[in-house]
Amino acid sequence: MTETDAVLDLQFRLTEVFPSRWRDAIARVPRHAFLPSRFWLEDGGGPVPVDRAEEPQRWLALSYADRPIVTQLDDGEDSGRGYITSSASQPSIVGEMLEASSLAAGDRVLEIDTGTGWNAALSAARVGAENVVTVEIDKGLAEQARQALAAQGWAVEVVTGDGTFGWPAGAPYDRVLSTAAVQRVPVAWVEQTRPGGRILTPWGTTFHNGVLAELTVHGDGTAAGTFGGNTAFMWVRDQRRPYAVVEEHAFASSTTRLHPYEPIGDFDASFGIGLGLRTGVSSVLVFDDDQEGNPFYTVYLLAPESGSWASWRIEPGLREFPVRQHGPRRLFDEMEAAYSWWKRLGSPAYTRFGLTVTAQGQQVWLDAPDQLVASLVRL
Ligand SMILES: C[S@@+](CC[C@H](N)C(=O)[O-])C[C@H]1O[C@@H](n2cnc3c(N)ncnc32)[C@H](O)[C@@H]1O
Incomplete structure (x- = not known):
């Protein structure tokens, strides 16, 4: 099979994870025309490189994997930390977001977070390349996307800048589509969307990343809507979580x-806890088998801004689990309190919550915009 035939075949198979309209x-x-010749796969143990020059067929097949x-x-x-700072999003999730955006020919689209440019090209295929502007904060990535889009014949405007x-x-735009997650929807997106237009963005709290916020912009300069979709994305640059280092000493x-x-x-529950919890707490799961191969694991709750952490170790067979807490914030206690708060609300599904964005900031509500449940605090 020639490479062209292989691409056609892979592309055809990829269409199956996309909504029929797309x-x-x-x-x-x-998709492969937007990917760099070296990329990485995340397998839970850190990113693993795949080089086109070394493994051309595997590289191509992975380019079309979901x-x-x-x-x-x-x-x-070259810091060697292995922190993931850009990715081509999972195709089925891209499809879900595009479907939710209900783009029509001629719509003006502002895409935030260009990355590879693949998503911008897909939007261009629907609305016309002249109607798509995409913003990428990383200069090198913006240039790569510009070149890939041009090479594929999509005259999309690629702006290097901070999309927030x-x-x-x-x-004005008819749609603002973000492909990185926010904890706070920038008011600029509301101001730049025409009344009746929509903003779609992965949204979350530091504790829970995330869901898809689908907001409609109103004539009074506010935007409101509900949450749908299970869409975990990387955070926009200024809302990323800092590195946390846990040294297990001096704990309660x-x-x-x-x-x-x-x-x-x-x-x-996790979404609800994120809403109830004072911001700044995230969780990480660390697996750690014992010598007989029994799966132990520890959940770490982390709030690096205050130097606080909690660990919660799960050992098979035990009914009580040891908890350690360090720092000025008692993160396990906070998490338990937020969990009780969410249960007192009646354990609502995340789809019952909604969000209103005004020039003053954003507020979360339950079932109706006048039933505010939480005011998110920025640390
Ligand atoms: C998940 S990737 C986007 C995937 C992309 N839509 C695609 O089709 O490949 C997120 C991108 O957002 C960029 N980014 C992060 N913060 C940003 C910001 N404030 N403004 C613009 N781009 C940002 C990152 O550099 C990264 O390339």
Whole structure:
């Protein structure tokens, strides 16, 4: 099979994870043409490189797999930390977001977070390239996307800049589509969208990343809407979480009968806890088998800004789990309190919450915009 035939075949298979209305666009925008010759796969143990020159067939097949492809580490610097700073999003999630955007021919689109440019090209296939502006904060990535889009014949405007300010020169837009997650929806996006237009962005709290916020902009300069979709994306640059280092000393010890399956494994609970919790707390799961191969794991709750952490170790067979807490914030206690708060609300599904954005900031509500439940605090 020639490479052209292989691409056609892979592209055809990729259309199957896309909503039917978008299959034509997929067929017109070959994903591999937007990917760098070296990318990485995230397998839970850190990013693993795949080089086109060394493994051309695997590289091509992975380019069309329904999985996210890591396209940049550490902002393109050689720090060796392995922090994922850009990726080509998972195709089925891209499809879900595009479907939710209900784009029509001629709509003006502001895409935030260009990355590879693949998503911008897909939008262009629907609305016309002249109607798409995309903003990427990383200069090198913006240039790569510019070149890939031009090479594929998509005359999309690629702006190098901070997309949280939008791009006023191209406003007003019918849609603002963000492909990085925010904890706070920038007011600039509301200001640059025409009344009746919509903003779609992955949204979350430091504790829970995330869901898709689907907001409609109103004539009074506010935007409101509900949450749908299970879409975890990387945070926009100024809302990223800082690195946390846990040195297990000087902690308070206790035990709990609460298993993480309930507050963290349950999507609705975890979303609700994120809303109830004072911001700044994230969680990480670290697996650690014993010598017989029994799966132990520890959930870490982290709030690096205050130097606080909590660990919660799960050992099979135990009914009480040891908890350690360090620092000025008692993160396990805070998490438990937020979990109780969410249960007192009646354990609502995340789809019952909504968001209003005004010039003063954003507020979360339950069932109706006048039933405010939380005011998110910025640390
Ligand atoms: C998940 S990737 C976007 C995927 C992309 N839509 C695609 O099709 O490949 C997120 C991108 O957002 C960029 N980014 C992060 N913060 C940004 C900001 N404030 N403004 C613009 N781009 C930003 C990152 O550099 C990264 O390339």
